[in-house]
Amino acid sequence: MKPTYEHVTMDAGCSIRVYHRKLPRIPFEWHHHPEYELTLTMNSRGKRYIGDSVAEYEGNDLVLVPPDLPHTWASNKSIDAGVPQVAIVVWFSGDWARRIADCCPEYEPLRTLLRRGASGLAFAPKARSAVVRRLDRLLSKSPRERLSVVLDVLCELADMEAAPLASPAAFDQEQVGRPSGYEPERLNRALSVIDARFAERLTLRELADAATLSERTLNRYFVQHLGESVGKYLNRVRIGHACRMLAGTSWPISVIAARSGFPNAANFNRQFRAMKQTAPAAYRKAFAGASQAADDPLPLEARSPSLESGERAGQVNRAVLPKRAKPG
Structure with missing residues (x-):
């Protein structure tokens, strides 16, 4: 919506x-x-x-x-x-x-x-x-x-x-944009790679190379400026992208899992429940109910x-x- x-x-x-x-x-x-x-x-x-x-x-x-x-x-x-x-x-x-x-x-x-x-x-x-x-x-x-x-x-x-x-993916960049520009320039390079390729298999080494930082320093930057490790941030981006598709499409959950960077539906369900404290299907149902509420007079x-x-x-x-x- x-x-x-x-x-x-x-x-x-x-x-x-x-x-x-x-x-x-x-x-x-x-x-x-x-x-x-x-x-x-x-x-x-x-x-x-x-x-x-x-x-x-x-x-x-x-x-x-x-x-x-x-x-x-x-x-x-x-x-x-x-x-x-x-x-x-x-x-x-x-x-x-x-x-x-x-x-x-x-x-x-x-x-x-x-x-x-x-x-x-x-x-x-x-x-x-x-x-x-x-x-x-x-x-x-x-x-x-x-x-x-x-x-x-x-x-x-x-x-x-x-x-x-x-999650970072909750910001619809086509419409409202996502806050950025307040982190160091090299950290922003890693963030840009994640934004563009989160559905792919990304390694910490690739992200560190993009930022021209060591893996340890990049992870420290993430914790300092974003409050979490590289791995947790990447997972939040993937889950956030999945949330948008669950709320805005009728695609099967297995398709949404694959397009969000998860190797299989079982792994996706486990990771989603751990982060959102609910199953993907229940999350979709909650937003469907919200859409109906938006039409209340x-x-x-x-x-x-x-x-x-x-x-x-x-x-x-x-x-x-x-x-x-x-x-x-």
Whole structure:
């Protein structure tokens, strides 16, 4: 299914956007935008779709989504039926964060967070608590106070426990692109070989030669900049490519396995289950259900005004999400 483009607006004089959303349930709205997004979802349980990552969520769910990675939450019920479900969303530009780190060494952790979050991050309970205890200030009507607390939160999250979400292949390069350019040039050469030839048998020696590095140094670069070894990264690319075909085609699983670089269906099933905690057929079924949910008639106008404008100004400040496209 093709994600819609969401246009995120920033108020005049503001460098970030904080959005407070209250609604009976969170609808399936498969979309992307060029900003980073930090979302805290409360009093809600359902499924979270971040690129090719599909996972159950509930309670206080804190996730960082990188630029142009398709994503959505879809709730099936509130934890407390007597109160609305809530999503606190912070949008910010990666260029803005890097410029702050350039000017102020105190904010160097921002670089770490952007690097770690290149495929999305689901944060552990301790990190979620760090945001929850700052909610009053995060939702302040003062732009300066909102900015101050967002910077504190982002820097604190930089070194907190979090699980990576989407695979590199989740970024549709024909449509939205994949973050790159922040790793050393020689590492990017190895990444380019993997992007072009992941379905082939690739050796560490071939990748190291392409990067003009030793095998040991290349693996160290991967761990340092991508958070995992060469082998794990390559496997994530292959599984991610398979996820896209499972969601977007009706090809047999054996064909998808071969086209994703796995020698046989049994090996593919084993590797897929280990990474996604579900079988390929179940993953396909989950996305088929999401496609049906995308046709639900719940109007996007149900979104509540952001606190960013202030109700006294009589403005409704919302992100503009075009009408959903039919699943493709």
